Amino acid sequence: MSVQHDEAQDLETTSGPPSTSRRGGPSAESHSRGWRGLGWGFLVKLAIMAVINALGLLALISAFRVESWWIFGITLALLVIADIVYFTKKALPLKYLLPGLAFLFVFQIFVFGYTAYIAFTNYGTGHAGSMEQAVDAALIQGERRVEGSPTYPLSVVERLGGELGFAINDGGEVLVGTENEPLSSVDVPTASGAPSDVPGWTVVDRGRLLSDQELQAAVVDLRVPVSEDPNDGAIRTRDGSSGAVYTSTLVWDEEAQTITDTVSGTVYAPNDRGSFVADDGSSLPTGWYVNVGFDNFLAIFTDPALAEALLIVTIWTFAFALLSVVLPFALGLLFALVFNDPRIRARKFLRVLFILPYAFPAFLSALLFRGMFNAEFGVINDLFFFGADINWLGDPWLARGAVLFVNVWLSFPYWFLVCTGALQSLPSDTLEAADIDGAGKFRRFRSIILPLLLVSTAPLAIASFAVGFNNFTVIYIFNDGGPVIPGAPYRLGSTDLLITAIFDIAGISGGVANYGLASALSILVFIVIGLIAAIVFRQTRRLENF
Amino acid sequence: MRKHIGMSALALASVAVLAGCAGGGDTSDEASEPVDASGVELTVWVDENREPAVEAAAATFEEETGATVTLVQKNFEDIRNDFITQVPTGEGPDITIGAHDWLGALVSAGVVNTIDLGDKTGEFEQVALDAMTYDGQLYALPYSLEAIALIQNVDLVGEEAPATWDEMIQNGIDSGAERPFVINTAGQTGDGYTMYPFQTSFDAPVFVQDSSGSYTNEVGMGGASGEAFAEWLAANGEDGTGYISTTVDYAINNELFNSGEAAYTVQGPWAIGEYPDVNVAVNPVPPAGDGTAAPFVGVQGFYLSSQSENALIAQEFLVNYIATEDAQRALYEADPRIPAWSTVAEEVASDPIIAGFLASSQNGVPMPSIPEMGSVWDFWNAAQAQIIAGADPVPTWDTMVSDLEAELGG
Known part of the structure; x- marks a missing residue:
């Protein structure tokens, strides 16, 4: 339904500048507002809105039939709002925003609200219905x-x-x-x-x-x-x-x-x-299932076995997310600097080679690395450690190192790409000025290149931190969070991130399900990421003063 | 709109059902006279393997009653959770396929109905009915049994069943294979299920069974016998002989056995298809301790939703169309597991591989189905993986047992 909104919007926006043949005065009006000239804009809008209304009515009737009053109410509200927005002269910005807002409401706010609701219940194994x-x-x-x-x-x-x-x-x-x-x-x-x-x-x-x-x-x-x-x-x-x-x-x-x-x-x-x-x-x-108030949130901090395991998981999550930004960034920047030097031959070809790990699907790479890191049958021990029996996946610290290696491998090409682009758009006059002032290579890098680079890449780094924080794919595919922390409930492991811990607690892959606890943790993770993003965005604004 | 989608899905499914009815035998039952139930829609969740067989029974049912059976194909692993979450909302199916060890969770979620097989009860293997019984009530129509067994490479070690673990290892070494024995530990996760026959041979059952054979909530694997098993596990683990290693997961296990690098493995009937390159024989698992090696017996069957609006017709479908010899045979042919229907089981036991698994399952004990089983697996598997990887066996094992007792008591 909302896809239709998009089309409506596209058609409106692509209907071009006001045509000169129109008789209207300086208050030029959109084609879609009325019947002028051929009236195509208006007709198209009418047709699309008719389809949307028809689908909406169909949804209303179905919702009424099965007595889902929530869906009925929300659909009705969305439909009325859509009609008002697209058939009145006012609310011009909303005409562009509404499709997006509708998506936001259905896929984000509703989901978030529902998660919050579950977080205050004991919904899970043994408490599933009314x-x-x-x-x-x-x-x-x-x-x-x-x-x-x-x-x-x-x-x-x-x-x-x-x-x-x-x-x-x-x-x-x-x-x-x-x-x-x-x-x-x-x-x-x-x-x-x-x-x-x-x-x-x-x-x-x-x-x-x-x-x-x-x-x-x-x-x-x-x-x-x-x-x-x-x-x-x-x-x-x-x-x-x-x-x-x-x-x-x-x-x-x-x-x-x-x-x-x-x-x-x-x-x-x-x-x-x-x-x-x-x-x-x-x-x-x-x-x-009943409302249990803040019990789920309290359990996160007070249940001894759970709190201890979650503390390990939380610290590792922060470390993993931070290192997953810093290490690939450093590596990517290094390669970008190296391959930006005109003395290197076949740069284009080499650049393509270095982007390959990024082009490969992450879960396939993670699966391959899982096999390669196998202590007995994997090639890493055989080729690089002379067949030594290093238990990459079984030792907590080695497993953390291994999964970090995999993630750096997967994400450094991204930073390589970003930094190459940013380097090439640096103002050459500033660099030249630095040269004339007698700045050495290192000084030039530290005082000119890096600060200017950070202005354009810092927002990406924040986004990348959030991705690392919630990097479910690599952790789950590579080692499923293992090895398990001794005595930890819900099979929580040494390389589990909060997001995979939530998955384990929710019991989706088997075991005991505790959706209430999992939802409470999700809310906490959301708050943490929101706070970090807010703080760092404030900091980057300061960077722009350079 | 949702209704609308449902209708088109139904149309698609009926087409699929019609297309699949070619192989359907005559499953009608002389006792039930044809009824007219046109307009009724029965939703059945089924996994990919079993779908053709259920389709055949459904086609006969549709023909004779006029009802519509909508088969929804799902991942077997997803069914348990989806059933628990969707039945209370009214969106669940009328019938689903499932495993018996979900039963405790399903009962405590209140999503399954009891079932009365009437005169058909006698047609099923008793162990299958027992497994589907919870607190004295039958909750599902069982259709297949499965248990892991010792699978051996005939070209390396012959068909003879080894009597003990030591004899098996010796045979394996004599055969010249790179590894005498390989077993899946699910990598670092640990696999208490595959290891269970060895554990029971040390007389350390996961839960104590009462006189009637039902499991109590008392953890049975603590104490000296459990510790003996833990020590055995460590002695054969990565720091010991190395026969059991956390570097082996399901895929590696099957690869090693299929390439002839390992002489013996312990696996279930589902893995036989993974060994096309070797000649295999199937025997009961040899004991490592003094007791009998008893694997877990898993039973699969059809559950009835407690919130079904078509309870009568769902029961009719199960008892008169699925609980028939023809339908049970079709299920076996679709996915060869040991049938729970006695006469079909006897019929297929002429296949030596099935006979081997059948013999192994006769030593077996039903897998516990209490709702706490989920957290039991979590602790149990993890402790085994740690011991195999070289942790101090006795303290690790004892901590696991006391963690479990705390979890079950609390």
Whole structure:
């Protein structure tokens, strides 16, 4: 939908300068505003807005049908705003900004808001749904088939007024009952299979049963007691054509909001952590997610095993991000200076060679390096260390060095490119002036080239720091954050960055999932990166005074 | 809009289903009379390997009932988490394929329904049903079993099963192969699953089993027997004999065995396709300690969503169209794992490789499916990797056991 916005914008902007043939006065108006001349601009805008409105309406109808009121509201708001912006004269800047803003809202602000919301819940393994669903699950888990109960052929029957019941064939005898009336025998000719004709009742056709979801839900929930004594159990059906006797050991009391185990008499009451717990401390397996306030944020700092591992991860993240900027920058600058010297022959060819690591997909390179760094089978030990058994991937410090090496290898061509460009655009008169003043090579580099270079590359360095901070691909592919820190939960490892730690904690690759904790960490990472960017941008403004 | 997308996906899927129905056998069941369920849509999550087989059963089902079955192909590894997160929102499928060790997590998330196989219960291998049972309730229709076994290079060491670890290593050395034995440790991650038969031979099960065979929450691998296994691991690790090394991951393991550089390996049936260049024989894993080497048995099956709006028809599809001999055979043919359906299992046991895995699984124990298993793997694998890489075995192992106990108690 928003793609259409873009097109609308493009068409508006490319409709060219105001044509001279227009009769309008000096207050020149866009082609798309009205019907002048051929009126193409207006027609195109009208057509595009018609498509957008049609799609929006379609989305509104679907959202209304499935009762997703959030999506309904947001779509409605976006649609109204789009119409207002593109059909009024005012709000000219918004005409350009709206598509971008819509994207920002849908893909950034909404995602961020939702992450923040999850950060304050205990959403994760064991707390995945609503309380209502947890009750459903408890009732499912508590209902057992009575041992030795045969499977009876069964028909769903209906009485005047829509009351549903089951008719079963118990060895030739037909029994009928409803939710409130226990099974009782009816006098019909005995037959094999499900009863097809029950006096006083209409047998519900199975086709109708299966194609009517409401009826199906009612039948799935229907329990017909076997006798007056509820402990004898009740008939239930799972497929609509056969039934068996089940007893339920867990009873949900909606008034008191408790679940009672009828066998042991234990009462499970909901607690503020989203679980049903009894006085003796036992709890039901299924919980639901609840707001836990700042617990996730507190756990990051107070849970001893987690806090210690996360501290290691955090320090390494900063070190990795910083070194991932400084080292490739230095290396790239060095090569840029060298290859900028006109005395070197075949510079163009060499430059292309040096850009190759950047042109290769990062995850493939990381995978290759993973194999090359293998202590036993990798070429690095074989070729460069005379077959020594250096455990690159198993030792925490060697692994850190190795992953840093890989990242420098992957990112120095970028700095090589950037620095080459920046070097070639340095003002030659300033350099010449320095030469005339008698500045040596090193002095010239330190006082003229480097400061001027930093002005143009500092913003890139900040961006690069943020990329290094969140460099998921290289860490995950190369070593999956390993080797594991002894005793650390969630398999946190010595080369894990915060972003891969979040991935491990979220349990996406298996293991225990704790989306709440992972979201809380994401929020912290976001704040850290935001702060660093703000500080450094302020500093670079100072650099520009050079 | 979403509905719209759903409809076109459905149209695409039906085309796919129609295209795939060519191989479908007659899976109808004489007990169930044809029903008319046109207009009902059943969504089934299935992975790439099993899709053709489920497609065949779905085609028969669609033909006989008029219902529509939409197969959604997913990565097997993604299904567990996606199922847990999507079922509560109402966006999940009615049925999904899955592994039995997810069961604890699925139950504690409240996303699976119980299932009643009725008279079909007797047709399945008991161990498969046990694995899919949680707290006395059956939650899935099992369809296959799998267990790792000792795979040996026939040209190097013959078909005879070695009786002990030492005998195996000796045979391997005598064969002249570069390595007598190779085993996957998933690199630095550690692989407690593949190592488990050796661990159980030291009588150090991950959890203590009660008299009925169900796992308790009591960690069983602590104490002297666990420490003995840890010491054995260190003795054969990188600082010891070097037979077990964290430089070996799944790909390297298979490469070494397939090139004939290693005489023996421990792998599952899924890896057989990786060994086209060698003649293999499959035998139970030899014990390294005094006990029996019992690998984990994994069971796969079909789970029913607790939030399904088509519970009746989903049950109908599973019990009358998937739980049939023909459908089970089609599943075996699509992805050869040991069938859970007894008669099909007997039928395919004529294949010596399948028979080998079957024999290994008969020694096996079901993999625990408690929800805490996720963090158990994290600690357990990591400790094994550290010991293999040369950490002091007994303290490392004991720390892991006490970390686990703290995690499970807390």
